[in-house]
Amino acid sequence: MDNKDYISVYFDDEDPMLQALRRLKENNLTIIDVLTPFPVHGIDKLLSVKRTRIPVGGFIFGALGGILAFWFMTWVFTVSYPLIIGGKPFFALPSFVPITFEMTVLFAGLSMAAGMFLRSKLKPDIRFKPADERITDNMFVIVIGSNANTTRESIRTVLSGISIIEIR
């Protein structure tokens, strides 16, 4: 396993992990990914993760759902089958509000969840093998791109003084 093009550094706490991340960045090392058991705040900035556009998608699809619902009800009651109900106007705007609202929420919610699954490439896969089974328990892993200059030894030197569990 010596010919891998990446090196994983293991920590058992988020504080040394963040410290190491900062130091690796100062040394201009390529950080491929950070795997953690829970969302650690501060990683996003260090990895310069761009803010996701999922909420934008949610807004667009939510608006679409609302417009669709409103248009549909209007079409049903004014064009397709105008029916006098209790002497009220065909185009009864206030009573269209609840369903318009519900469909807005439904479309927005489903599209954002779908966005998360698609963007993170989350799919059911029974052959999936996690990089390490301890990651979902208590291990924080920084994956660093390696090359001729970046070896396990050089990373150990860079990270000297920080409590590391192991480097693979």
Added chain:
Amino acid sequence: MSIFQSSLRKPLIEGKKSYQEITSQILDPLVNKPIKLWYFAITLSGGAMLFGLLMMGWTIWQGIGTWGENRTVGWAFEISTFVWWIGIGHAGTFISAILLLFRQRWRNSINRSAEAMTLFAVICAALFPFIHLGRPLLTFFIFPYPNTRLLWVNFNSPLVWDVFAIATYFTISLVFWYVGLIPDIATLRDKLRKGLKKTVYNFLSFSWKGSARDWHRHEVTSIMLAAIATPLVLSVHSIVSMDFADSILPGWHTTIFPPYFVAGAIYSGFAMVLTLLIIARKLMNLEDFITVEHVESMNKILIATGSIVALAYITETFMSWYSGIEYEQYMLQNRMTGPYAWAYWIMIICNVGSAQLLWIKKLRRSLLFTFFISIVINIGMWFERFVIIVTSLHRDFLPSSWTMYKPTIVEYGLLIGTLGIFFTAFLLFIRVFPVISISEEKSILKTENALQVAKEIHHG
């Protein structure tokens, strides 16, 4: 990491745990065999469920003539139970969405089970329109679909709004619950060595690997779902209340119904969450995660919503007098002193009296008392719906058609049966999925441990 926390706040996780301990303590009860009490509980609820399914089958086979409804009281037991279940289904998304937006950290140990409870309660509720139809095979008539009769559903009707509101509520709650569950299923997957169970959890975990970018999207999606679910929670029971408020019947035709129903829904929902959590923490050894602090926080919400409900009763009474309408006045007089007065006073005692007892700190922090009061509140909330529906209907505008309503065994069976379905589903859920959000507990662990240390220093 610097921590700014009031020293007044008590830790939400007891026992200064490590990350590993959190994982194992939440998952061990899942991996190991259940305790005896669990088998006892599931036998009881399974029996109730079978009885209910039998009565449901009887209703569908024989028709709704097996119920006690008559020409005057056309809505009674089943609608009461339907509204009751929908109400109970409100606490879950309230806890996971509204308390997430308000950054209430105590929600972290209870949100998972509360969300599951929401889903099961909404399923129980959704059974009622289905069996109410008399011809369940024609259920699809309630959805707007192009048909040969060229007719559409009446979008002006609150009953149709209800279909949309409840369907949306269920879908969004399910998605929210599952999105939150994925990282924890991954933890469970990695905990299991091999076998069919591991394969199933591997499938369900959607190949979650815990990458920083995935966490970022996960967090943003969760908070956004919370943001849209918040108005949704409030809208669902508002719309349910409009099923009544949009009619012209004295006792139903009031503008306070939406806030009154929403407060009542959260009230009964929290009571049910307390009932379930006090059971779950015993069955699954979660005493360190679901602490007295959690119970006390929820009891405070019971005081708040219970007082809103009490205020609604007072407003209702005042308005019926102040309106000057004799039908309204008679309706309330009949409610308080008529043949169904016993139901009204059960409702007042259970709903108004009980929550006010929680002002006493000792009672609020007592698990046994909380368990007792949570059941009392739910009995009271069931009677609230019964009182609103039946007492308004049974003496209508035409005295010659005044009548009484008496539920039949089939109807009691439906109530017992849905309770059975609900508890069976919950008992199975706590055996199959992590009942506490592991990743969220880990994210607050540092703060809670620091508080624990502070507490120890404080107490010398």
